Amino acid sequence: MFGTALVITVIAAGLATNLKLEMHFKNLMPQDHPMVEEFNQIIEDYSTASLIIIAARGQEGELKQFADELAPKIEAMTEYVQRVDYKLERDFFLQHGFMLQKAKDLKNSKDIFKDLSLLPFLGHLNDNFEKTYVYDGESISTKEKENNAVMFLDGIRYWLKTMEEYALNGETLDSNVAKMAVDRFLIGDEYMISQDKDMLLILAQPTFTINDIDIVIAAEDSIDAVIAEVAEEYPSIFAGTTGTMALARDETVAVGEDMYLTSIVALLLIIALFIISFRMWVAPLLAGVSLLLGVVWTAGFAAVTLGSLNIMTSMFAVILIGLGIDFSIHIITVYSESRAGGHSVGEALHFSLLRSGKGIITGGLTTACAFLTLTISKTAGMSEFGIIAGSGVIFCMIATLLALPAMLSLRDTLLVRFRRERYKAKSTSFNFLGSLGEIISRRAILILTGATIVTALLFYSALNITFDYNYLNMEPVGLTSIKLQHEMEQEFDVTPDFAMITAASVEEARRISEAAKDLKMIGMVTSISEYVPSLEQQQKRTPHVQEIREHLEHNRKLTPLAENEIGQLFDELYRLEDNVIELAQLAYLGGQDKVDEKCRELIGDLEDPENKTMIASLIDRLSADRVKTVGNLNLLQNQYEPYFRQAALGMASLEHIDVNSLPQNILDQFVSKDGSKYLVTLYPKESVWNLAFLERFTAQMQKLDRRVSGMPLVFYVLIQIIGRDGKIAAILTIIVVFLLLLWDFKKIHLAILAMVPLIVGAIWMVGTMHLLGLQLTLVNLMGLPLILGIGIDDGVHILHRYRIEGRGKIRTVFTSTGKAVMLTSLTTMLAFGSLVFATYRGLGSLGIALFIGVGTCFLTSVIILPALLGLMEKKNRVDTAEGE
Amino acid sequence: MLRQMVFMVVTAVLTAQAQQLTPKEIIQRIDETERVASSEAIVKQIITTSGGKKRTLEMKSFTKDQNDKQLMIYTNPSRVKGDKILMLNDGNDIWFYTPKTDRVRHLASHAKRQKVQGSDFSYEDMSSGSIEEDYTYTLLGEEKIDGTSCYKFELIPTESGPHYSKLIYWGDKGRFLTIRIDYYEDGELLKRLKCYDVKKVDGHWYQMKLVMADLQEGGETVMETTEIKFDIDLDDKIFTTGNLKRR
Missing domain, CATH: 3.30.70 (Alpha-Beta Plaits)
Known part of the structure; x- marks a missing residue:
C-alpha cells in the first residue's frame, strides 16, 4: 500500500x-x-x-x-x-506642428510670427499671453489646458534663460544654444521629462x-x-x-519565493510542535511524510487540471500542511494513548481508526465539500482555489489513512526489534482541557451568558470592519517598481493603471478622446486623433496657418535692437512678468498647482521680501552694461532668427494630415496590428486604488464607451464579483456543512450543536480582526468562506467522541479529543501564521485572518460546546428525574 | 421654556400658513427670502487643488441688486491678499485685479457657465436669480432633509435660466430657504448643493454653510460664511472696475 x-x-x-x-x-x-x-x-x-x-x-x-x-x-x-x-x-511636429494646434490658439499666437526681431517678438508674445491666459477665465480650467500652459511657460522660461546667457557671454556661445531656445519655444522639451525636470x-x-x-x-x-x-x-x-x-515580475517572483519559504517554515513549526506535544521524534516525521505525499499529489492534480496557480491558489501547500496534519494528529493521539495503555500495535491501530476514523472522514469530507462549494464561484481565483483545496484535503486524508498506519506499525516493530527490550509507548495527556471542559459544563448558564455578551460586542465590531481596496498594499514592501510608480504619479499626474478603449475609426477615437479630456479625473489621453485633426478642424486652422506662413515668407526683415530701444525691451519684460504674476494668482485661486509652480520658477515666491524674480534678475544683468547687452542680444537675434523662420515655416505646412501621413512609430502606438482599430488610452489623474475614485472612474469610463477595459476596471469588477461570490460561497458552505453534519449525526440538534462554535467563531474572527486594526483585502476576504470549512472540524471531532464516550464523560472527551483539537488548531494556526513571513503582503493578510479564525473557532469549541453539552446533560437529568 | 413655547407656536402658525400656500406663492416667498437687496459677508472657501490638496481662501464678499453685482476681496492667505474679483450682469462679466501688478483684467464675458475660481460652483450657481423668472416649476411634494421639512420642486430652466436641464429643489417649509439642490444635465445627476447652519441675521434667514459636491467626478467645495450683514447701504461705485484699484 x-x-x-x-x-x-x-x-x-x-x-x-x-x-x-x-x-x-x-x-x-x-x-x-x-x-x-x-x-x-x-x-x-x-x-x-x-x-x-x-x-x-x-x-x-x-x-x-x-x-x-x-x-x-x-x-x-x-x-x-x-x-x-x-x-x-520631433520631425512630425516640425512638419505639421501648427496644423495640430487649435484654431483659437493659432488665432491668438499668429502675430508672434509677424516679426521675429527680438523686441517685436516679445511684444507679440505678451499679446498672445494676455489673449490666451489673462483674458480667458477658462484658459487653464482643464488638465489639457493646464499642461499646455505649463509648456508655454516652460518655453518662455528657457527663452529668458537663453537671453541671460547671451547677455553675459554671448560671444562664446554657438548657434545651437539659440536653436535650443527656439525648439523649446516651438515644440517644447523633446524628452519625456517631468515639469520640474x-x-x-x-x-x-x-x-x-x-x-x-x-x-x-x-x-x-x-x-x-x-x-x-x-x-x-x-x-x-x-x-x-x-x-x-x-x-x-515582482509579484510573481515574490510569491514564488514565498511559497517555498512559508511551506518550509510551516512544516518545521508543525513538526516541532508535534514533537513537543507528543514527546516523540519519529511519529511526527512520519506524519510529515504522509502530509508531503498529499501535497505532492495535489500539486500534480493541479498541474493536470488547472496548469497554473494564481494569487489565491499559490498558498495551497501551506493551507494543506495546516489542515492535512490534523488527520495524523487524531490518529497518533488515540494510537499513542492505546499503546501507553498496553495495547499491541495492531490493537492500537484498530482503536485509533475506530475512535478517530469517523471523525477524520466526516471532518475531512466536510472541509473538502466546503472548499468544493467555492467552485461555483464566477471568479477564476476562487473556483480554482475550491478545486485545489477541496481535492487537496481529500488527497491528504487518503494519504494519511493509507500511509500513516503502515509507517506507525513499521516504526514500532523496528523499535522493539532494535532496542531488544519491550518498547514502552509514551502518552501525554492534556488534563487541564478535561478539567476546563468539566468546569464549564457545570457553569453552563454563566459561561453562555458571558459568551453571548462577547459575541454581541464582537459582532458589532465585525460590522465596522473596513476594506482596503489598495491593491498595491498587498505587494511586497520596498519594491523599486512601486516606489517609482508613486513618484511617477506625483511628477507626471498620471498613473500607469490606465483604461483603454478601441475605436473603429479615427473619428470615433476623437469623440472618445475629446469627451475624456473634459473629465477632471483624467490626467492624460493619448489617441491617434491628437495627430490627425478632423477635416473640419483642418479647414478652420488652414487660414491661420496660411497667415503665419505669409508672415514668415513676406516679412524677412530683421531689425537689430538699438541702444535707445533697451527701455522698451525692459517694458516688455516687465509686462511679461506682470502677465506671469496674474496667471500665477489665478492659478492659485483656481487650484491649478502645476501652472502655479511653473509660474513660480519665473517669478519666485512673491511673499518672500528677499525674492527677486527671474525677469528682475535678467533686467539687472541686461542693465549692467547696455552696450554689451545690445551687442549680445543682436548676436542672439542673428543666431536664432534663421532657424526660427525655417522651423516655423516647416511647422506651417498646409499639407492635409491623414492616417497615412503619420510615421510608423506613431501608428504603432495607436493602430491595431491588423490596421482596423485605434486605441485610446485614458490615464487617471490620481491613484485608482481608492474605492470612491475607482467607482467614479469606472462609471465615467463606461459612460464614455461600454467596451472600455484596463487594469483598474478589471480590478473594480473583480472586487464586485469576489464580494458576490464570497457571500454566495459562505451561504452555500454553511448549507453543505449542515447537510453533511445531518447525514453524519442523523440528529438535527447535534448538527446544529456542531455548527454553533463555527458560526460564533467566524463572528469572533471578524470582530477580533477589526479590534486589532486589520482590514479586509482582496485576498483575505476569501478567509471567510475558508474558515467555515476549516473551523467546523473542532466541533465535529468533539461531538463524535462525546457520542462514543457517552453522557457524563465531558472530562474524558476534552482530555483526549480536546488535546487533538487543540493540537490540530495550533498546527493549522502555525501553518497560516507562517504566511506572515511572506513578502507578498496579500498572503500575509490571509494568513493573519485565518490564524485568528482558527484560534477563535478553537476557543468557541472548548468554551461554548462544553457549556451546551453541560446544559443538555442537565436537562436530560431533570427529564429523567421527572420521568422517574 | 417660555422661549421654546413661543418658538413652537410661531413655527406651528407658520407651518399652518404655509400649508395653505399655492406653489406659486411658495416660490415667491423663497425668492423674497433669498434675493436680498445687498449684503456684506466674510466667507471661507475650501477648494481642492489639481494636485489633490485642500486650500482655504478667505474673502470679503459684497453683493447688491439681488446678487446681480458681486465683489470678492481675498483676505487670506497672504499670497492672495488684496486680489479682487468683480462680477457684473449676474456673473456674465468678470474682472480680476491683483495689487501685485496693479492691473485690472477683464477675465471673461458670457461666463455664467464657467466655474468660479477653483470651485465646483459656476457663476450662475452663485448668482441668485429669480426662481419664478428663470424656471418653470412643479411642486413634487414634501420631504424631510436632514430633519428639516421641505417643499420639493422640479425646476425646468426657461430660456433666460441656467444651462442645466433640470433641478430638483428642496426649500425649507418654515423659512422659505434653499436646503438642497440636485443639478441634472441630460438626465444625469451632476452636482448636489447642500445648505447647513441656517441662522437669522438682520431679519433674514441665511445658510451659513454651503457644500457643492461634484457627483460625477468627485470633489466638493465648501463655502462658509462667518459673518454677514444684510440690507446695508453699498455705493454702486464699489462695483466698478475703476474702484478695484482702490485699497
Whole structure:
C-alpha cells in the first residue's frame, strides 16, 4: 500500500514541475467576462498596451545624458524590445506642428510670427499671453489646458534663460544654444521629462505581452541589469523599471519565493510542535511524510487540471500542511494513548481508526465539500482555489489513512526489534482541557451568558470592519517598481493603471478622446486623433496657418535692437512678468498647482521680501552694461532668427494630415496590428486604488464607451464579483456543512450543536480582526468562506467522541479529543501564521485572518460546546428525574 | 421654556400658513427670502487643488441688486491678499485685479457657465436669480432633509435660466430657504448643493454653510460664511472696475 502511494507520488511530482505561477489579479477574473476578453484582445492587438516603463530620477542635464546612453542599449535588446521611445516625434511636429494646434490658439499666437526681431517678438508674445491666459477665465480650467500652459511657460522660461546667457557671454556661445531656445519655444522639451525636470521616462515596446509571464520576468530582469550598469556612471541617478510589467515580475517572483519559504517554515513549526506535544521524534516525521505525499499529489492534480496557480491558489501547500496534519494528529493521539495503555500495535491501530476514523472522514469530507462549494464561484481565483483545496484535503486524508498506519506499525516493530527490550509507548495527556471542559459544563448558564455578551460586542465590531481596496498594499514592501510608480504619479499626474478603449475609426477615437479630456479625473489621453485633426478642424486652422506662413515668407526683415530701444525691451519684460504674476494668482485661486509652480520658477515666491524674480534678475544683468547687452542680444537675434523662420515655416505646412501621413512609430502606438482599430488610452489623474475614485472612474469610463477595459476596471469588477461570490460561497458552505453534519449525526440538534462554535467563531474572527486594526483585502476576504470549512472540524471531532464516550464523560472527551483539537488548531494556526513571513503582503493578510479564525473557532469549541453539552446533560437529568 | 413655547407656536402658525400656500406663492416667498437687496459677508472657501490638496481662501464678499453685482476681496492667505474679483450682469462679466501688478483684467464675458475660481460652483450657481423668472416649476411634494421639512420642486430652466436641464429643489417649509439642490444635465445627476447652519441675521434667514459636491467626478467645495450683514447701504461705485484699484 505504501509502495503504491510512493509510485503515485513520483508521477504527481513529475507533473507538478509543469505548474506555472500567474500572479496578476487579472488571472482571478472569469476569463469569459467581456471586460477580460476585451482586455486580452487589446493586449494581443496593440504592443503598446504592455509597455515596459523605465523611470529615472535625478538632475535634468544628467537625466538626459543617462537617457541618451541607456535608450540605445535597451533598443539593442531585440529579443525583448521592439522599439524605445523617450523623445517627442520631433520631425512630425516640425512638419505639421501648427496644423495640430487649435484654431483659437493659432488665432491668438499668429502675430508672434509677424516679426521675429527680438523686441517685436516679445511684444507679440505678451499679446498672445494676455489673449490666451489673462483674458480667458477658462484658459487653464482643464488638465489639457493646464499642461499646455505649463509648456508655454516652460518655453518662455528657457527663452529668458537663453537671453541671460547671451547677455553675459554671448560671444562664446554657438548657434545651437539659440536653436535650443527656439525648439523649446516651438515644440517644447523633446524628452519625456517631468515639469520640474527631475524625473524622466523611457518607454520600451516589448516583443511579448504581459500574458507571457516567463518572458516578462526574464526581460524585466535583463533590462534592470542594463539600467544598473549604465546607472553606475551616474551615481546621483535613481532608476528602474515600473508599471504593470515590472509589478507582474515582482509579484510573481515574490510569491514564488514565498511559497517555498512559508511551506518550509510551516512544516518545521508543525513538526516541532508535534514533537513537543507528543514527546516523540519519529511519529511526527512520519506524519510529515504522509502530509508531503498529499501535497505532492495535489500539486500534480493541479498541474493536470488547472496548469497554473494564481494569487489565491499559490498558498495551497501551506493551507494543506495546516489542515492535512490534523488527520495524523487524531490518529497518533488515540494510537499513542492505546499503546501507553498496553495495547499491541495492531490493537492500537484498530482503536485509533475506530475512535478517530469517523471523525477524520466526516471532518475531512466536510472541509473538502466546503472548499468544493467555492467552485461555483464566477471568479477564476476562487473556483480554482475550491478545486485545489477541496481535492487537496481529500488527497491528504487518503494519504494519511493509507500511509500513516503502515509507517506507525513499521516504526514500532523496528523499535522493539532494535532496542531488544519491550518498547514502552509514551502518552501525554492534556488534563487541564478535561478539567476546563468539566468546569464549564457545570457553569453552563454563566459561561453562555458571558459568551453571548462577547459575541454581541464582537459582532458589532465585525460590522465596522473596513476594506482596503489598495491593491498595491498587498505587494511586497520596498519594491523599486512601486516606489517609482508613486513618484511617477506625483511628477507626471498620471498613473500607469490606465483604461483603454478601441475605436473603429479615427473619428470615433476623437469623440472618445475629446469627451475624456473634459473629465477632471483624467490626467492624460493619448489617441491617434491628437495627430490627425478632423477635416473640419483642418479647414478652420488652414487660414491661420496660411497667415503665419505669409508672415514668415513676406516679412524677412530683421531689425537689430538699438541702444535707445533697451527701455522698451525692459517694458516688455516687465509686462511679461506682470502677465506671469496674474496667471500665477489665478492659478492659485483656481487650484491649478502645476501652472502655479511653473509660474513660480519665473517669478519666485512673491511673499518672500528677499525674492527677486527671474525677469528682475535678467533686467539687472541686461542693465549692467547696455552696450554689451545690445551687442549680445543682436548676436542672439542673428543666431536664432534663421532657424526660427525655417522651423516655423516647416511647422506651417498646409499639407492635409491623414492616417497615412503619420510615421510608423506613431501608428504603432495607436493602430491595431491588423490596421482596423485605434486605441485610446485614458490615464487617471490620481491613484485608482481608492474605492470612491475607482467607482467614479469606472462609471465615467463606461459612460464614455461600454467596451472600455484596463487594469483598474478589471480590478473594480473583480472586487464586485469576489464580494458576490464570497457571500454566495459562505451561504452555500454553511448549507453543505449542515447537510453533511445531518447525514453524519442523523440528529438535527447535534448538527446544529456542531455548527454553533463555527458560526460564533467566524463572528469572533471578524470582530477580533477589526479590534486589532486589520482590514479586509482582496485576498483575505476569501478567509471567510475558508474558515467555515476549516473551523467546523473542532466541533465535529468533539461531538463524535462525546457520542462514543457517552453522557457524563465531558472530562474524558476534552482530555483526549480536546488535546487533538487543540493540537490540530495550533498546527493549522502555525501553518497560516507562517504566511506572515511572506513578502507578498496579500498572503500575509490571509494568513493573519485565518490564524485568528482558527484560534477563535478553537476557543468557541472548548468554551461554548462544553457549556451546551453541560446544559443538555442537565436537562436530560431533570427529564429523567421527572420521568422517574 | 417660555422661549421654546413661543418658538413652537410661531413655527406651528407658520407651518399652518404655509400649508395653505399655492406653489406659486411658495416660490415667491423663497425668492423674497433669498434675493436680498445687498449684503456684506466674510466667507471661507475650501477648494481642492489639481494636485489633490485642500486650500482655504478667505474673502470679503459684497453683493447688491439681488446678487446681480458681486465683489470678492481675498483676505487670506497672504499670497492672495488684496486680489479682487468683480462680477457684473449676474456673473456674465468678470474682472480680476491683483495689487501685485496693479492691473485690472477683464477675465471673461458670457461666463455664467464657467466655474468660479477653483470651485465646483459656476457663476450662475452663485448668482441668485429669480426662481419664478428663470424656471418653470412643479411642486413634487414634501420631504424631510436632514430633519428639516421641505417643499420639493422640479425646476425646468426657461430660456433666460441656467444651462442645466433640470433641478430638483428642496426649500425649507418654515423659512422659505434653499436646503438642497440636485443639478441634472441630460438626465444625469451632476452636482448636489447642500445648505447647513441656517441662522437669522438682520431679519433674514441665511445658510451659513454651503457644500457643492461634484457627483460625477468627485470633489466638493465648501463655502462658509462667518459673518454677514444684510440690507446695508453699498455705493454702486464699489462695483466698478475703476474702484478695484482702490485699497
